[in-house]
Amino acid sequence: MRSETVPPSVPGVLTQADVVATARSIAAQQEESGAIPWFSPTGGVPGHVDAWNHVEAAMALSVAGFGAEARRAYEWLRGVQRPDGSWPAKWVLGEVTEPGGESNHAAYLAVGVWHELVATGDAAFARHMWPAVRRAIDFTLGLRTRRGEIIWIRHENGEPSDHALLTGCSSIYQSLRCAVALSEHLGEPQPEWELAADQLGHVVAAHPEAFADKSRWSMDWYYPVLGGPVRGADAARRFDEQWDAFVVPGLGCRCVSDQPWVTAAESCELVLALDAAGERDRALELFTTVQHLRHEDGSYWTGWQFENERHFPGDRSTYTAAAVILAADALSDASPASRLFKEIAGRPLGPSEASDPLACGCALVPAANRG
Secondary structure (H helix, E strand, O other): OOOOOOOOOEOOOEOHHHHHHHHHHHHOOOOOOOOOOOOOOEOOEOOOEOHHHHHHHHHHHHHOOOHHHHHHHHHHHHHOOOOOOOOOOEEEOOEEEEOOEEHHHHHHHHHHHHHHHHHHOOHHHHHHHHHHHHHHHHHHHOOEOOOOOEEOEEOOOOOEOOOEOHHHHHHHHHHHHHHHHHHHHOOOOOHHHHHHHHHHHHHHHHOHHHEOOOOOEHHHHHHHHHOOOOOHHHHHHHHHHHHHHHEEOOOEEEOEOOOOEEEHHHHHHHHHHHHHOOOHHHHHHHHHHHHHHEOOOOOEOOEEEOOOOEEOOOOOOHHHHHHHHHHHHHHHOOOOOOOOOOEEOOEEOOOOOOOOHHHHOHHHOOHHHOO
16 A cells, blocks of 8 residues: 655646645635535535546545545445445435436546555455446446437436436546456456446447437537547547537647637546546646636635626536546656556556447447448
């Protein structure tokens, strides 16, 4: 187990002290239970907690040297997992406000636990969290369709939704790769998870018809690269085709293509996607650009409405600070877990062949005609 954590820094952009200040802004908003809300109550309005962003914040805390706070976050999440392996979509101040269980929320625990194992070398922690990861992945795969995409939510009444989301499934692809690596590391391999990941990665990359149309959201643009199913020439083409629709020069990445606001979290996730695809110079330029959203205390404004010239949304969110820290770690290659968006257990993330080409219809299409 590694005992010393060296926070990341990006020369000319952020120092180690800057990154520590950003992590401190996350820790300051962590609830006594260990839960990490989007933001602390502002003007009487509390932010909600969801499992995905909670895990992202824990990952950022860990690489910045806030190991105790990260472990409190994971322990809380383990303790509130439901018997079916899911978590409620939202809590506010400890009360469940949206009880449905989202598939990508459940799956992301595997990314967090694998990240913590790689970052710290603490196998005992991974073993402690393994039952929760296993239940979460089983819940996620319980929402898998015949073709291979994964429905985004199971409602409170137990019924699944009727559609899958491209962003969510791209994230789940990375989660499944982490879950497979974790299972192998712990000596409990799950080959069916690997087959599910192969099929899901193929569907994300080759079957846009499998997903609800959310193309106005920038996440649907870059997440297939960030999560790993799209790489190489396909990634470069994907970036170029919609770069001008989503990236505002000198400001950052829009949240949605038809609204005049940029957000630091989407910008930093795009940084991670660019870096994972080998476009480091463009990633570093974008990371530098988005620093205009940094607050003097190290936190980050969630967004900037550039027509009205005001911060919108008007909060400094923990998930935004977390995205900044994880992007800094990837750009600086500072922690042992800094390559999480490039490779899992030494195996590069990237496109996958369908494990069941008959299920998605590709077995019926001549190879020469496959796009």
